[in-house]
Amino acid sequence: MQGNPMNIPPVSIAAVKQALIEQYRHPILRRRASMLWGTRGVGKSSIVRQVAEHFQAPLVDLRLTTIEPVDIRGAIYADEHRQQTVWFPPEFLPGPEQPQGILFLDELTAADQRLQISAYSLILDRRVGNYRLPDGWQVIAAGNATFHGAVSHDMGTALADRMFHFNVQTVIDAFLEYALDQDFAPEVMAYLKVRPDKLDDTHSQLANDYLVGASPRGWEDVSHILQSDLSEAGKRLFVQGRIGAANAAEFFGVLREIQAGTDVIALFAASPGPATVALLPGTLDGLYGLLYALLAAATDRERMARALEIVDQLPEIDSPARLPIRESQTLAMELLFQKALERGLEGAVLASPVYRRYTEQRAADAR
16 A cells, blocks of 8 residues: 555544444344554554453454464365365364354454465455355454554455455544553543643654654553552653653653642542642643542542542632633543442442532533
8 A cells, every 4th residue: 555545534443343343243244354454552453352252252363473374274184085185274263163253363464465365365255275264253354554654565455345444543532431441540641631642643753763652552551660660760761662752751741740739648638628729730730630540549438539529629729720620520520420330339429419519510501
């Protein structure tokens, strides 16, 4: 592929996941392969696993850059009785005893072209050699195009015409939802909430001819680094080695501001009123740092109730900066209630006078 020839708009990873779920439900559409295009770390392989888990269906995950052509086609064997050579299919390909599932051909466009021939047979004809893929299996492939800055071989129009194509991009809201579910470091979520353009800087990376840059997968690693017991110097080195020097420098600069303006331990210990207001941050970075730190700390009924009280006092922040207080308060309330539902703490929220006032005000505003 030259340039960016995709004639399809970008879609979020969440939308693609839902589309694949609907495709799997349809017995006819399931027989047509789907191709996920997207930059590294965008979550292509992750959503395929999630679709399989959704249906509790078996998943065969083939990373095509790590196998040889014979691994798919199988081994050739001389049948002396028939006086013919025959192919024995590999054991990882599903047999008749597994009537349905998902066959995932990852890194399709980066694989050796000899291997792609065998993979294309599975996509085009649902068979390779004497092996035939059971009718109930869905084939999903994934890969990068050349304009994603990855090693990629051209895909011909004949093959492309046999597949559904999705131009996958990660949008910040979907990523933050995933980050919350996976208990990312609050500092990472706060930083990306304020600077969503830093989630994936592939285009900037390619323009500057850099090898290392930021990606959704990279930020997940950064979260693990911050949550580790590495020394501060070690954390800086590993973050820099994962997302690049410039990204790391900006991130740690914001991190200092978040940490300076967010003392969650002191806030939980403070009394409601002026003592709490005195500890509230006055910057945008500090505000979102506080929001995600409260979310991470609200792990029991008492802390959940106290987090709601702190959020209730956000409008009392005295800051020369124009801060999105109302939007932050709404986001915090929704995220805290979502976490309460997931952790069985909804009773603490529903019993809170703060939450009752919040819902009453929302109802009044809607009228």
